[in-house]
């Protein structure tokens with residue numbers, strides 16, 4: 183069965199989408215069939231992979247509302263073996279619409295587990311989550327095996343980490359006994375900046391081996407790539423950002439084969 | 441009556457909290473009594489002004505649920521004339537808890553208008569909004585006179601602007617005929633970076649005079665200040681970030697006296 187990883191952090195702008203896109207592309211490059219599901223109403227992962235609002239025949243919102251099967255909703259990306267289920271603005275009313283539904287936390291999980299084809303098709307499924315511990319993110323945590331938390335090397339981002347971890351613990355106790363932390367990855371790291379180094383040392387001290395050895399540097403090519411609808415691995419394959427995400431993929435793959 | 445400004449943008453990490461704190465401090469420095477209401481469950485504006493989770497006697501959640509009056513919930517900050525109503529984690533269940541309540545969009549507005557003392561006490565009220573077009577942000581848009589939208593000079597941030605503006609228009613048609621765009625302020629701007637300059641020229645072309653002349657540069661002192669619980673205007677008064685936020689305050693004040 184595919185390994186499912188939720189890329190989540192309620193702090194905004196920490197690199198969730200950039201990590202989901204480029205880690206997905208790196209898994210695909212290494213031969214693993216990968217599916218990226220965009221759960222953010224902003225739809226940045228969809229746009230960043232070249233699937234603009236007008237190109238989205240079906241979205242994850244259509245899948246969750248039962249209008250189309252998961253298998254019919256995939257779209258191809260520029261990266262072979264990386265497929266996408268795009269987001270929709272309609273996701274922003276998800277919470278309000280489902281407030282009274284009993285099994286509202288299991289919607290995503292039920293869809294993914296029903297679909298036997300998924301199990302044969304993919305090795306990895308990544309969820310790009312919105313910047314909130316809301317019903318969409320919780321659905322991803324209930325469906326996933328693990329949470330990958332990008333941590334921007336900044337003060338506010340470090341503050342929010344304990345809340346993210348405690349939410350994950352609550353999901354483990356109530357809805358998904360398997361969910362664990364895949365790891366924390368430092369993003370937008372600038373070696374010359376005291377604050378960056380301070381956040382790194384705090385994180386490694388508190389979380390130890392849960393913090394990936396791989397650190398993603400602040401690299402302008404990572405923020406340019408989405409405007410071309412490409413992962414950075416395609417946009418500028420030898421750039422520092424591309425190299426770092428390949429290293430992160432290798433580190434995760436090593437952990438999975440241990 | 442105080443002018444109420446919602447600092448909002450559903451894109452995460454664009455500088456909403458940094459703008460709310462430092463613009464608030466600049467208004468206060470210029471002699472205007474200012475109240476900052478932290479509507480984000482993360483509580484970054486509260487922490488950034490030195491009001492840690494353990495110091496928060498009352499929060500905006502307590503005020504909205506009717507447990508305490510607005511006037512009793514203020515706490516002082518290091519800046520004279522700048523007061524804060526802190527956030528609470530409980531805000532994250534706001535949406536779910538109020539899904540069935542008829543007047544759920546007017547809760548904040550009703551509290552602010554009932555309170556006559558507020559009218560005599562303050563010249564400005566700023567709302568720091570969470571990274572979502574959810575019930576909390578919509579409540580701020582219904583209560584406020586205007587929306588101030590920080591725009592990070594990046595591709596994904598520019599993408600989200602049209603959705604923010606269309607949400608504001610919907611609020612104007614349905615719940616608050618006065619709401620208008622105070623302006624868009626470019627943040628984390630780096631003159632040496634092509635993408636930054638590209639985003640600026642796109643924004644000024646599409647939105648023209650709605651984009652403030654003042655541009656907030658990427659400045660490390662702005663991201664260091666919150667770990668000391670101080671606005672940058674206190675932490676490093678002569679830094680580029682502090683100067684830029686003072687200029688922004690002056691530009692807004694000039695617009696208000698025209």
Ligand SMILES: Nc1ncnc2c1ncn2[C@@H]1O[C@H](COP(=O)(O)OP(=O)(O)OP(=O)(O)O)[C@@H](O)[C@H]1O
Nearest residue numbers: 194195196197198199200313370400401405452594
């Ligand atoms: N390592 C990096 N170096 C430079 N820029 C980066 C890096 N990672 C991400 N960015 C840029 O920073 C901004 C925020 O990143 P991104 O949108 O991936 O974060 P996010 O956590 O998904 O945001 P949101 O909370 O809104 O979903 C984007 O404009 C992105 O292009």
Ligand SMILES: Nc1ncnc2c1ncn2[C@@H]1O[C@H](COP(=O)(O)OP(=O)(O)OP(=O)(O)O)[C@@H](O)[C@H]1O
Nearest residue numbers: 194336452453454455456457458571628658659663
């Ligand atoms: N002009 C700037 N220069 C450098 N760093 C900045 C600047 N403005 C904000 N920052 C830093 O960037 C990060 C994001 O800013 P901030 O938290 O204010 O954004 P936000 O929009 O409030 O985020 P969220 O969507 O999570 O509420 C913070 O760590 C902040 O300290």
Ligand SMILES: [Mg+2]
Nearest residue numbers: 198199222226
């Ligand atoms: Mg994102």
Ligand SMILES: [Mg+2]
Nearest residue numbers: 456457480484
């Ligand atoms: Mg904020």
